[in-house]
Amino acid sequence: MTNWNDRISPVVKSVPPSGIRKFFDIASEMEDVISLGVGEPDFVTPWSIRESCVYGLEQGYTSYTANRGLMELREEICFMHKRRFDLDYDPKTDVLVTVGVSEALDIAMRTILSPGDEILIPEPCYVSYKACATLAGGIPVPVPAKAENDFRITPDDLEPHVSPKTKALLIGYPNNPTGAILSKEDLEAIARFAVKHDLIVISDEIYGDLTYGDTKHVCFAGLPEMKDRTILLNGFSKAYAMTGWRIGYALSNPDIIAAMTKIHQYTMLCAPITAQIAAVEALRHGEKYMRKMVSEYDKRRRLIYDGLQKAGLKCFEPKGAFYIFPDITSTGLSSEEFAEKILMQEHVALVPGNAFGECGEGFVRCSYATSIEQISEALARIEHFVNHL
């Protein structure tokens, strides 16, 4: 009998399956599960954005677009970066509209990594980073961020992992899963590090609009001399509650964008026109809805931060994204044991921290992109769980 598994490429085999499969299957069967394990907004896309897409369909916008995306969308993306970060990108040469940041991440890696090239990836981080680097033929080099630094990454953390093969650095802040952000000073230190080692920096800023309190997001490409060195990735999924639309973009120098466009045109052709039309509306008129959602997340953030501490779990105050990353070592359980036990006993779904890298062990990720009522109930269940171990 044919062993089909033998026919699968060793590179694909080397990539681990999703770290939440087991929990997902159990949680899906439960009736009264409260999920803090969801990595997307609980809001539906604002109506004006949905309506613009419906209108576009009625008008017959159903064709391919330019490979790089609709010109009006590229222009809006550039206007926004000019307005918010004083960055000058040329819509003709410096922008590529992609099928979510996921595609942008994949083709950015494939564009810059040659076999054996190393890319520094601070952990804990989004699960695709390492996998995309591997699939692109590169070697992901995980760099643990320290819990005592609130999971901020510093040149001191990065330096020991640099080798002659290091070609790039990937940063994803505000961070999934920790909720950590990097301040302007932190980023400036990383910029100096990138210059020192002549690295390309992929900056995934998908959660950039989701920062709280006095914290303002600093765009890495906006730092002096970083624009050309950076492949800036962003999209609409998180800030505009548009995950299912699959729409994002990459901004960089014309050479890198042209090279990324080559892969994109042969593999994807273009992002869906429906999502591109909706994204234009999001950039033109969506900011007020986005701000409202952010202020909602902020209230939930404070509620869950307070509640987890009262439940006896140590955690640092997240400043961005919509995740909180409590330390569960006081319970004596591993991340997976904690996630499994609390799911079985209390019907609360959350994601074990080690799904985001080895240094996430001892933590769990809770998403607060869910209603206040659900968060309150989840907090009561977590407190009950922790007190009855």
Place this chain on the structure above:
Amino acid sequence: MRELLELLKHDARRPAKELASMLNISEYEVEEKMAKLEKDKIILSYNTLINWDKTGENTVTSIIEVNLTPQREVGFDAIAERIYRFDEVRTVYLMSGNFDLLVIIEGKSMQDVANFVATRLATIEGVTQTRSHFLLKPYKKDGIIIEDKEKDRRLVMSI
């Protein structure tokens, strides 16, 4: 203060403990602030939005455009007061445009409301004309969609 009001506007029954967490202040401060807002008549009441259609109780709502002859010294205010003092009258607004007051009346039946308009409202001195519109079906009220079919369609977990 604005944040507290926004939270209460959405759900007035939120426990002080929760509000305190969300606003990053103590429970005592929440209670103190709320007491002050009530005393200053910034918070006037804590209402419940009810979908009466589902209760089987019959209520009829009528929206009435009222034209007035304004009076010396008091303008529209005195007549408005004579109108809003009636229990049947739920809402009164002074309006710009083709009519002066927008009056919302609730009654048990159309007959009930019609009777009120004919005998009480239209006969007030200074009221020159009324045009009644009966409300057929509420779709959205005070920011709440009455029968919202949208639900959480997300996968139970995702990374």
